[in-house]
Amino acid sequence: MQQPLTLVGTYGSPYSLKMRAVLRYRQIPFKWVIQGTKEERALPRPNVALIPAVGFPNDDGEITELIVDSTPLIARLETLYAPRSLVSSDPVIAFLQLLIEDYADEWLTKPMYHYRWYPEESVERAKRMLPFWPGLHLNDAQLKRVGDDFAARQIGRRALVGSTETNAPILESSYIRLLEILDKHIEGNDFLLGTRPGSADFGLFGQLSQLVCIEPPSTRLCFDHGPRVYSWVNRVDDLSWWPVEGDAGWYAANELPMDTLAPLLAEIGDTYVPFMLANKRALEAGSEEVVCEIRGAEYRQGAFKYQGTTISWIRDSYAALDNPSRKVVDGLLDGTGCEKLFN
Ligand SMILES: N[C@@H](CCC(=O)N[C@@H](CS)C(=O)NCC(=O)O)C(=O)O
Numbered sequence: 001m002q003q004p005l006t007l008v009g010t011y012g013s014p015y016s017l018k019m020r021a022v023l024r025y026r027q028i029p030f031k032w033v034i035q036g037t038k039e040e041r042a043l044p045r046p047n048v049a050l051i052p053a054v055g056f057p058n059d060d061g062e063i064t065e066l067i068v069d070s071t072p073l074i075a076r077l078e079t080l081y082a083p084r085s086l087v088s089s090d091p092v093i094a095f096l097q098l099l100i101e102d103y104a105d106e107w108l109t110k111p112m113y114h115y116r117w118y119p120e121e122s123v124e125r126a127k128r129m130l131p132f133w134p135g136l137h138l139n140d141a142q143l144k145r146v147g148d149d150f151a152a153r154q155i156g157r158r159a160l161v162g163s164t165e166t167n168a169p170i171l172e173s174s175y176i177r178l179l180e181i182l183d184k185h186i187e188g189n190d191f192l193l194g195t196r197p198g199s200a201d202f203g204l205f206g207q208l209s210q211l212v213c214i215e216p217p218s219t220r221l222c223f224d225h226g227p228r229v230y231s232w233v234n235r236v237d238d239l240s241w242w243p244v245e246g247d248a249g250w251y252a253a254n255e256l257p258m259d260t261l262a263p264l265l266a267e268i269g270d271t272y273v274p275f276m277l278a279n280k281r282a283l284e285a286g287s288e289e290v291v292c293e294i295r296g297a298e299y300r301q302g303a304f305k306y307q308g309t310t311i312s313w314i315r316d317s318y319a320a321l322d323n324p325s326r327k328v329v330d331g332l333l334d335g336t337g338c339e340k341l342f343n
Contacts (some may be wrong), residue, residue, distance in 0.1 A: 004029040005064050008040055010133050012214065014112055015070045015105070016052040017237070018206025020144035022074055025197060026084045030054075036134025070099065070206075071313070073301035074199055086198045088250035089331050091325040092332070097198040099268065099338065102310050104203030108270035111175035112207045114163035115218040117284050118125045124217040127151050129214075144157020153259070170294050174271050175211065175218065179226030181267055185260035186228040192264075193256070196249035197239060205236040253328045262336065270295050272343035277340060283308040311341070318342050 007023060007030050009016025016035075023030045033040050035051050046066035055063035067073060078087055083143050087094050116122050127147030131138055133143050138146060158164065163171065169341050182204070185192070192200040194295035212222040212230050251257070271294055278292035282303040318341070321329060333339045 001027055003057040003061040004031050005057070006031050006033055006043065006056070006066070007052055008033045008035055008043065009052040010067060011036045012116075012130050012133065012210065013051050014109065014206040014210050015124070016206075016239045017129060019052040019054065019070050019073060020134070020302055021209075021237055021239070022070075022077070022086065022199075022202050024237075025202075025242065026081060027240055028077065028081055033249035040134075054241065058224030066288055071098075071105065071199070071310070074202075083149070084196075084244050085247070087196065090250060090253065090322050091128055092253040093193050093198070093250050095317055095321060095325070095329055096332070097200045097235065100192060100200035100312055101198075103268045103272040104200070104207050104311055106307050107174075107206040107268075107275060108178065108204065108211075110162045110167075111171045111218070112210050113158065113161045114116070114168065114171045115211055117151070117158050117257040118163050118168065119215070119217045122215060123155070125150055125314055126154075126231055127301055129194050160282075160302055164300070167301065170297055170299050171273075173269070173295075176221055176225050177267055178236045179229055179262075180324070181223055181260065181263045182232070184259070185230050185264065188260065189257055191310045194250040195243050196242070196251075197236065201236055205233060208233045209237065222262070231326060253332070256332070258332075262280075265336040267337055269340070271332075272339050273340055276307060279304055279307050280311050314341060325341075 007016070007020055009020060011017070011034075013035075020030075022030060033043065040077070042062060044066055046068050050067045050068045051068040052070060053068045053075075055066045055252060057063055059103060067076075069192045074086060078085060089098070116126055122192065127150070128143065130150055131143050131146035135142070135146065187222070190206070191197045208229060211218040212233050213219065219230075254278075274292045274294055275290065282290045283305060288303055289300060290303050292296065293299070318326070318329065330339065
């Protein structure tokens with residue numbers, strides 16, 4: 001029998017739930033370990049202090065190292081397990097998966113963090129929820145101390161992610177537009193790019209697992225602007241039952257439902273793209289601040305090194321497309337704003 005992987009994460013971590021949903025869908029055996037428990041402390045430290053962290057067992061079933069970062073982890077799983085792959089053999093579809101996944105991981109995470117740590121209602125709720133995940137038996141005094149400390153630390157990081165008073169309308173309207181776009185898409189489709197899920201679905205799922213299910217203000221918005229998204233999120237959490245045959249189930253590029261995908265690409269082109277480009281420019285210029293225009297409004301935040309790396313993944317994957325596939329991708333992205341990533 002295959003030795004199970006170990007997945008360290010927690011319920012309030014979008015990337016952890018993304019990773020857990022991938023493992024469930026792919027029917028890869030794993031053991032879920034909640035961050036901050038004694039079971040987690042018995043494991044080796046991961047290469048970077050982040051969750052999710054995945055432990056790959058050696059031949060004796062021992063976990064000797066834990067590795068972080070969901071996108072490369074998903075790619076590593078592709079090399080280890082064949083069934084129920086997240087990657088289409090069509091390079092066009094594979095490229096779109098990566099682009100949409102990165103939008104979710106690097107942009108949608110901003111509204112996610114914002115709705116958790118900006119509205120007073122969310123903060124009060126988070127303080128009474130997050131500490132119990134690792135410490136179910138905390139008493140009331142411990143709950144207060146842990147909740148207050150955690151909230152103070154996370155609120156202190158808000159500006160790093162872009163959750164500031166001036167950016168608030170940009171992040172909030174971007175989340176609402178995404179709900180409306182996804183709601184229409186889900187009305188006619190099971191997943192983003194096929195009748196089977198790919199990394200785009202799991203990336204969106206991760207952030208939405210928090211936005212639509214945990215924080216009260218963003219949950220209310222979901223029912224006002226995209227009620228189908230709520231059930232879709234419930235579903236993607238565990239797709240172990242979803243039937244998949246071989247490589248079947250991906251849309252061909254010429255049968256993509258562009259009536260609902262074009263608005264999604266345009267939304268990505270309006271938000272993620274100007275931010276990612278400005279961030280890259282800031283990093284190259286050695287500037288600490290990113291300033292860009294998003295749908296006519298000024299957006300500011302600190303430069304972020306990691307997103308300088310993920311934009312390179314997208315560019316490399318675009319550069320690796322064969323000529324006919326690149327032409328198809330160019331046709332799909334033309335006029336959405338996403339093409340600016342490659343100019
Ligand atoms: N790019 C990483 C991001 C992981 C990440 O940012 N994890 C957050 C929790 S969702 C974290 O561990 N933050 C460090 C902390 O809270 O101390 C991935 O895709 O896995």
